[in-house]
Amino acid sequence: MGKVSYMKLKGSQNLRQRLLLSTLASTPILIEDIRADATWPGLLPHEVSFLRLLETISDDCHVEINETGTKLKYKPGIVMGGGYLEHDCGLSRSIGYFLEPLIVLGLFGKKPLSIKLKGITNDPKDPSVDTFRSTTLPLLKRFGVPSEGLELKIESRGVAPKGGGEVTLSVPIVHNSLKAVTWTDEGMVKRIRGISFSTRVSVQFENTMIHAARGIFNRLLPDVHIFTDHKAGAQAGNSPGYGISLVAETTSGCFISVDTTNSYARGDNDDNEMDVDEKKELMPPEEVGEQIASLLLGEIEQGGVIDSSHQGLLFLLCALCPQDVSKIRVGKLVPYGIETLRNIRDFLGVKFVIKPDPTTGTVMLKCIGCGLTNLSRKLS
Structure with a gap:
């Protein structure tokens, strides 16, 4: 067997995307100096989890990490896809972090992909599972991805710090290649849709957020519907929280989305830290609603598809x-x-x-x- 030549990279920035592109382009990579000077050097838990996910959906993929985690060798394999797969995304990043690369890889697999992901479904850092369902999946259809077999089911919700959410992602394969697009007309906003959720708090929090958001939108257009998704029991995950995801749909079929989640911050691994964090007050739901409505208006104002x-x-x-x-x-x-x-x-x-x-x-x-x-x- 010939010697493998690795593309050499440095640092931790855009690690997830580099691994994704390395897999798509079948280019082995060697990344050095991953947070070499940080207090906690090396790969972070969610990055290791992402590598494990790549191993789950690929065949003959090779991952080598040195003892300190500051050097990573990755030789991509063949994306197999397949059904009944499972992956625990952990609690350091939300499921949204894993979904974006996963849907792209799933398109170029040997078999259609169906995978159950466990962890945090909604957090302020990554796009929420609602945004994926309402905006990301329709985006794929523009490129000729068949809508049959393309879906994201939210089984249960989980917010930081303790997660407990679960979603099932299904991605069909493209039979040859994607379709080139000419997509330059953003159109005018014709309606706003959204979904608010709450876990382990009163359903009243959702009503307050919706009322505040609608107070801003109704001055601009009449067709505004924000649905509620109040989870209880096992479907509510392990931590209290609430949030809202909004989508503006335009006359030319574009979807512009924003989302936010309000839950207690993740503390360090020390339990005492967690208790200190839990005492912090959460942002009132009224402010959350107003803030997210303003954010959506800002995105619309910027233009683009x-x-x-x-x-x-x-x-x-x-x-x-x-x-x-x-x-x-x-x-x-x-x-x-x-x-x-x-x-x-x-x-x-x-x-x-x-x-x-x-x-x-x-x-x-x-x-x-x-x-x-x-x-x-x-x-x-």
Whole structure:
């Protein structure tokens, strides 16, 4: 067997995306100096968990971590997909952290993917499972992903610090490749939909959040519906919390989403720390509702066919398209989006032409896809 040549990288930034692109491009990577100077050097628990997830859905994938966790060798295998898989995402990041790379990998698997993920379903850092269901999955359909077999079921909710949530993700495979898009018309907002949830607190918290959010939206448009999802018992996870996810749907079929969750912060592993954190007051539900409504209006004002949290995924899907031109319009480029463009260039060799549009304050991006085809699928 020949010697494996590794692409050498440094540092911990964008580790999840680098691993995803390494798998898609079948490029082995060697990452050094992972938080080498930090108090707790090396890989964090959620990064190790993500590597375990890659091992779960792949065949012949090889992971090597040194003793301090500051050096990682990753040789990607073949994405197998398959049904009845399970993965515990742990409690250091929410399930949303794992979902984005998982849906992209699932598309290029040998068999359709069905996996149960356990952990935190809603937290302020990562997109919530509601946003994935309402915005991320419709985004995939733009690129020719079949809607049959593409779904996310929320079995139970769990917020920080103790989690207890559970979701089941199903992703169909693309039979050849994705479809290039020309997607530049964001349209006008025609309706707002949303879902509020609460776990281990009074259902009144949800009603207050909805009332506050509607107070802002109803001045602007009449078609606003925010549903409630109050969980009790085993379905409410292990910690108290509440939150809301909102989606603005436009006349051209774009979905702009924001979400927020309010729960007690994760303490350190020391139980006493946790008690100190638990005493902190949570933000009143009225403020949560007003704040999230303002955030959504801010995202709409920026323009573009998606919200800022979906920029990275949109760029990646364009880069994976056939060797055809994709053209998209986004609002202001966010740091994660810019990092994604750099990683796409390094791993897939795809460069985007970026042209600001001064009249609307938006940015137009064009690229020719790398033509990734699903070679691991079963040929009938």
